[in-house]
Amino acid sequence: MALLCKSRVRGVLRPLLIRAAATLLALRKDARLLKVPPYLSALCIVVGVAWLLVLPLDEYSRRTYVSENALLPGQVHTYFTGSEHNVFRAYRQETAALADKSVEERTQRLSTILGAHNLKVATQRYEYHASGRNISDQNVYAILQGPRADATEAVVLIAAWRNMDGKINYSGVALVLTLARYFKRWSLWSKDIIFLISGDSTSGTQAWVDAYHDSHSPDTIEPLSIKSGALQGAVAVDYPAGPWGHRYDKLHILYDGVNGQLSNLDLFNTAVSIANGQMGIGCTLQRMWNHDDSYHQRLQTMLRGMISQGLGHASGPHSSFIPYHIDAITLQTVGDGWHDEMSLGRTLESLFRSLNNLLEHLHQSFFFYLLLQANRFVSIGTYLPSAMLIAVNFSISAIALWVLSGRPQTPTPNPASTKPPQPDQQAGEKANEKEKEQDKPTFIVAEIAGAKTLIPASSLEITERPLFLPLTFVLATHFLGLLPLYLFNHTPLPYLSYTFTFVALTTTLLPLLTATSLAHFQRPTPQERTLIQCFSLLLLGMFLAALATLNFSLSFLVGLLAAPLSFARASRNKGLSAVVGGLLLLLNPVVVVWAATLYFGQDVVEVLVKAAEGWHVWGLWTQVVVWLVWWPAWFAGSVVVAGGLVS
Template identity: 75%
Template structure:
């Protein structure tokens, strides 16, 4: 029997529809299964991440990470002297044109210089006013406007007083809007009479007056000493002085574009020198524009044939060791922040300045130095604007090799970051329950099984142990009050050392050292007896907050004074690794380590080392620090007493608390 054609077509269509429905159902089931698998994997990942919060292994990583940051930071600094990580110096400001002019300071000027040098030698034993009156007459005879300035400072119970003599040469092509300063202190930084330096300034004043090419005024300053005198003069020049102790200037010129100081302490009969020692460190680690330093080196070595050195490296063979030693000496000088010459007082006012100091025995004489100064002033005379092209932050390896801030800054930042990493780890630790959750076992009784919490995501539900999600309330009042009090407590030694008389300064230092070493133990003992004894969580938070502030301060300081931030960071690195412990021997070892890195102990050991074991030099250091505070505005003491010492004190109290029993856990069990 034949089946009609339309019946076979109908059956074929129904079969196709059934196959299509089956394929659609299969696709739907496959997609549903894939979505379910993906959701299960997502919930599994979420469960793992939430459980990881309570993994004890997580807090074992930060100490190693902090140690890695310290090692990399130190290693970063040690590779800088290599050829691949430093650069040759160069002059960025094309207008300077160093060594491109012919100098004429020679011939008859030599006789004038020798006459002035004998004049200076005769003034050595004259009273202050008579001496300065004669110097003023010599400058006035050269056709210059002359004035004097009296100053007086009080530091460590002693009075620092003197008188500056200065004269202004009005540039024939100038409009009294810009000026350059030539300085010669009566006594140099070593306390020697600057015979040839003063005589050379007097000679150059007479010589410069004869030229009509100056487009800037030139100020000749003969300061009473190398530190207080220039500081008083530049403060009064910018109207930032105290009228009670510093006399205002009767005559002024325009904005200061640069300053050069001459340190040539040859005797009355003169002395030939071998090299020029260029001193460039400013107060609080500030530096002049690198173009000024490079211009002086280019003129002295390239045009005059005078070798240049820096950081008291008299013989530099350009080896790795010599470069590293030069860089470290520069870092120590910048870290201390003291005035290294008459030029240092000008740099805080954004006046680029250097000191040219003669060293050694050679064949160069005062005429070579005079032509160097003449050529340097001719270069500064070409400037159309303030020096700004080159670097203000740098480390010098030698006279022709340097490293810029972008290369060396990460080393100090890594040291500071290690404190921040440890602080974050302590913060996480302070928010965890005292007892970690026990894992779920198949043999656990229902009544003993940990409580579970349902976590929903994308219509999926995961069961997480409730303790894994628990957040412990942090008690912040006591840690904040303690850390804040520690920083305010640092104001006491800051005031004592800057205001104690010179005769009692050494005794005050030793008493403060004894009390500073004893105070953490007394504080820990008093807290152990108090009704509100710090809990383990509060102890952890004290460490957390102190290290957090230390890391923040050092990170900010590194951009202003890299050397000070790096040195303090290295000396404070043990604070990262000390912890309260139930082991008394370990607590004792940590206490000894903290005593070794106490700021006062470090000061004593460093002074003894640099002075060759002469403990009497400690008084000299303390007097210089107090003088720096009152005269130069030195803030190295602020970093030591308000940044480094509070962090040391907080860590020492935490470790000393281990010697007086375990901290209370009363507050640590709060959920």
């Protein structure tokens, strides 16, 4: 009975499977199949952007919280007050007196002050070369050995001599000197505390942390003479009040690291909890001074954070520590209010007391997040799909182009039209019979679901794809991006403006010149041009998908700017090709950078100088993404479109 049932089921399913297989094979040759991918790619882009726009809503974001219970933020009584205020004002006058002194005199005096507190003091010289400039200064640092510590762990308190705006950090340096004297009197520290006064906000801290981990160049950076244990955290103070002091309104917390890396969210939440909850100091971020917690303000804060992370630049002294998996933030005073240096000192005291409680490195909270305000964030599992959808759209277009390249580009000519007239009627009749035999459909035997059936051979035909020229062109294009990458990172400052103009003009004209040269020497077929665009979009989608897990913001921004490449095609209509080519010229990465600097009111030369400094000092690789990922994809797409003009 069971065998009979099985045989009946097979008898019913076999014709269905045969019919389904025949339908699928016929679908491979259906021209309507290639009409779907462009709409699917557009849908991915629209959904990806819409996904990002709904993140500020309460349903897709969460309130911040401290995951590490051992931190206990704001649970201790702070004693930094009273007589310490007089000490701070004395040190502020000492700092003001050093403003016009040389680097050596300043270093010597700061070392003397720190050494007077029975701390181990050392200095470090550093020198960098970027854009023909010489960046050199000295760092001063001191180590307080924790009475309950075994020199295996340490936390760092930083004050750069000059902040990111180039102003002397008078009150910040004075506060660090005061806290060094104050912390020395306490016997509760279970970790060493390192007090670092760097020469500037980026190069000095980078040189110090590189030398601390023995990853520096001895030719330009002096090694550290004294060290402590593994660094567990770092907090920088940016309080550029003048020699006579200045009261502030809020604390601006900087948390962006180099290349879009972020510190553990617990450190940020601890600082906000202490400043806001314990000390009554308002906290803000991404220069949103008056945040009303509306959707518009949340979205603006998130987009500012994405732009900052996408650029990958150092936003403060803390940024140099994050690539070494050292959680770090910068506390910057802003506005005019009633808070003074004592409230900031108590905030730092409570924050270091919390870090002192840690038994292990911060790890329980998030390392990938988007902050909407000081008390609300979006985790990576919620925002990552938006960048992935943008990257997937390129892969969909690449697959569609691959399928298109396997189809005949031109109809097969009729053999009768190419044959010469026959000398006699008999030969003509034989030719006609031969043509009829050729026109008859041929079938092959295929086994489907255990049954042999006849399938038209035409449904299995695949056009041979020439891969040498497309692969060579795409690989050469990516290597070509090394030239502008080298030029912008090694050109001296006086020539950067001319270099930018030269690269902008060259990259604008290069697609048309390349397409003309190919048409003159190689004359690529439409199939080869399709394969060039296929491989280029495939690599772009792969790179952006991988980048999204490392730097979501950079992946999303580049993917959005390169999205039109998914729809740009070569056309026999020269007018349409000219319009598409003109639109692609506006999306030239060089043009986009120039337009962005105009929009944000920046000087393009200063941006290039900072980028070169980031390349040589911080290890910035945003330029690598621009010139070795984005620009080659734009160039390949522009050459394919320009091929429609010259063919």
